[in-house]
Amino acid sequence: MTGPAGLATRSVTPDLARGLLLALIAVANAHLYLVARPIGYRGYPVELPGVDRVLAVVQMVLVDGRVYPLFAALVGYGLARLAERAPERVLRRRGLVLLGVGALHGVLLFPGDIIGAYGLVALLCAPMVASSVGSRAASRALLVTAGGLAVVGVLLSTGQGTPQGVPTVPSIAAPTVAAFLGEHPPAWLVTTVFSALLTAPAVLVGVVIAQSGTLDDPVAHRRRLAVWAVGGLGAGVLLGLPLALAVAGTWAPAGATGALVGAAHAAGGYAGALGLLGVMGLLGSVSWPGRDLVAAAGTWSMTLYLSQSVVFVAVFATIAGGLGASASLVTATTVGLATWLVGVLVAGPLARAGHRGPAEIVVRRLTYAGARRSP
Template sequence: MTAGASSPTDPGATPTAARSLAPDLARGGMLLLIALANVHIYIFGHPIGLRGYPTALDGVDQVVALLQMTLVDGRAYPLFGLLFGYGIGQLARRRSAVGMPAPAVTKLVRRRGAWMIVIGMAHGVLLWPGDIIGCYGLLAVLMAGMLVRGTDRALLVTAMIGVAFVTLVFAASALPMPDSQAFLPSMAIESPAAALAVRAVEWLGVGFVFQPFGVFGAVALGAWAARRRLLDEPERHRPLLVRVAVLGLAAAVLLGLPMALMTAQLWTAPPLGMMLLAGSLHALGGYAGGIGYAAAFGLLAIRLARRGGPGLVTHALQACGQRSLSCYLAQSVAFVALLPAWTLGLGEDAHLWQTALVAVGTWLVILLVAAASDRAGYRGPAEILLRRLTYGPRRAPQHA
């Protein structure tokens, strides 16, 4: 038996035609949220305030800050975590259905997670120290047993612990930052070699060690949702998805508003207690928003199914979601080529609205490339690599 075939009944990667529509739509939309959440971190050259946003905002930049803080900031990564956990749940269910024993599935999830750590480390050190791939790889390694074999109660308790943790700990995210000209110091370093050395430290501290604490609850909740096939069979769960989408997104906006007003400098000099409360509410709203977005994409899948399938735009979104790892890495390549001091340096003194346009434009280009790749029958290169590393060369060609 080879390393890539942990069981004779291992079916390998899921064929593209067998993938559920709603999770892929959600992954494609999630990438826009992640692009917007990340791109302002590349700004350098003027004082940086809450959540990495510049302190001197006015006019259009204030509007962008308000929208991003209520709809994007802290909402994209819980959605990512939910979908990651959901994917592990799908993997476990499919292999269980063909008789693959749970210990072998757990081993497979850990092997996949270990390779994600390697890919995430390369991404974090070479390009973007806020990498999330290694973070989720670490969670896969540490949580594999519970995600595959844990009880529903264990998953829900872990999710509640995760929500409680971020609500308490992220209260400090609303406190003023030390004087700095860049949220990540590597962005303002002109020497590529020196910037690389600093990025290695940033990735280890921020991307790999710190970020898992903020999203492990979402991963557990995603695995729980997968067992109920909430996004695989959204029509069956439509009333629940409607309630979750409406309440989740409304909570994201309302709970994120206090900190959004602070970030946009529309609420200046709030008392310390209100700052801490705003940080907690913002983090809690992030989980609510991530869940709400997932439910909204489930409802979109229902609508598309009733219309006979995805149209031109939603098909591109689906194609992007099927190549989410490659598309995520492509965003970093584009941002790094344009914004840090060690490349073109366009992030120096950039306005928030300008970087937001860069994020949207980058996502649109990647969306078009993903759609063209799908029509040509090409998979994402990062997906091919991860599947070969996880399943071995005999499993990789199954167009997962």
């Protein structure tokens, strides 16, 4: 068994995708910190003003419900690469470590944490991932399993077509630190199990994508990436538009219609994630200013994801900056994008100089405890 791969051996495009994805994660999460107002669909405030309304529609069809399946696909890519150089027990250990990191993140900062969900999926799917290395039949089995799980995920998402009524992260409005922390453990546990069910299909698809080599040589696979981009984004927009219009206050689906709209949004999330991955793959196939800096920051993806929560709590929580009670959607989104940009400008140069992110160091050390490291 070998240890973790060195930074110099990594493919640029997957890391570029992670770096760009961090911006989308910041956008997807920022509105969840808006509290002290009526909350409608998908955690968005009701009765949004004009500019916020337009922004919400754009986010709903391109970002909301699309980002975490994309993140999951990149997690699957990483698991596939890990499986190529390490036995199944290391994959299981990686899952346990991610579950632990997610628990700390969810309990201390953000109960909507997704790392724990990915850890749970990695833990449960480790045998399938390990056995799929070098096997086309096993890869096909992964896709079939992913398809079945996606159907389950879509059915579980019918409730998305109903207004929430309460903030997704109510602890942001908590008046004390004790109240803030007290709400997190049960919320994190429920979120982790539910998110694992929703993102498991994308993790398995990410394993197959890694085995196809599409992201490792995007120049040779531009046609495939273009099909993903056009088809995935097109389907994501069409399936997400009904719920996006509900968020904007244009209509209010009810009953069976609401359930259908919620399911369609979830299905569009899987398609949209593939479309975004196609776009990122195409961006990785050409050179452009800042590409390598963003890709370098992508090697710090877990550290930067966790740091976003630190910033958001500091800015929006009532026990800190308190901006969550008054900020507009535009303001929240701006804070999110600014946080991403600062992260890239800080982490990118450090990564290019050969430094790993703090969270990445911890995860690697715990995953490869006792294993021989590669130079």
